[in-house]
């Protein structure tokens with residue numbers, strides 16, 4: 001079950017892996033000013049972004065959005081940031097949220113332009129943190145009926161509207177915003193599990209794990225590395241590609257945020273070779 005790791009070198013390269021569809025985990029910011037350079041206030045509205053360290057969803061930092069609606073301010077307020085990377089295969093939006101129990105509405109926009117976007121609404125009930133997963137199918141276009149052209153998305157907007165509640169102020173905390181892979185995406189069958197000279201994958205560690213796990217992988221030649229994660233029911237829940245990874249050893253890390261305990265499978269594919277490793281998430 002556990003593969004030998006005898007071919008691994010101890011001086012494994014440390015490489016920061018940009019996950020598929022990652023939007024923002026707020027870890028890179030050092031100040032409110034840094035954060036506000038990425039997350040800008042919707043023009044004319046009473047919203048402000050703060051680096052939140054008291055109640056982060058994962059890691060050290062989250063983002064707190066303070067807002068005021070009505071009473072001389074507009075009945076909506078919001079923040080937005082640019083989207084980057086290849087979004088052509090995204091299937092759902094996931095984020096960690098601490099709502100303010102205001103009963104107002106979180107209005108999320110995936111924008112192609114300021115006037116062409118898709119939106120999903122969520123009522124801000126309760127104050128317990130939650131991990132929300134909103135499939136793209138649940139986003140409605142503001143014009144027409146077409147599904148989002150994900151490859152053309154340029155910004156994500158987080159807006160609050162009065163909805164069925166009242167005017168006033170509140171604050172929301174966001175963390176770990178990401179896109180998940182399209183579960184319905186047509187994928188090529190995995191290549192056979194053969195390991196040529198120079199290609200090796202170590203056991204998952206830590207295992208069991210509570211927050212993050214990973215493994216060492218050695219590539220005989222440089223190329224793209226495709227990572228896929230399957231849940232205990234065998235469903236693909238995350239996929240990302242690391243382009244142009246050089247030959248040699250690398251450590252791959254996976255953060256299992258917002259997921260239940262169980263046996264998960266991490267699969268790595270590169271250069272026509274594939275290996276999968278089981279890992280046990282224990283909350």
Ligand SMILES: [Ca+2]
Pocket residue numbers: 025026027056057058059060061062175176
């Ligand atoms: Ca974070």
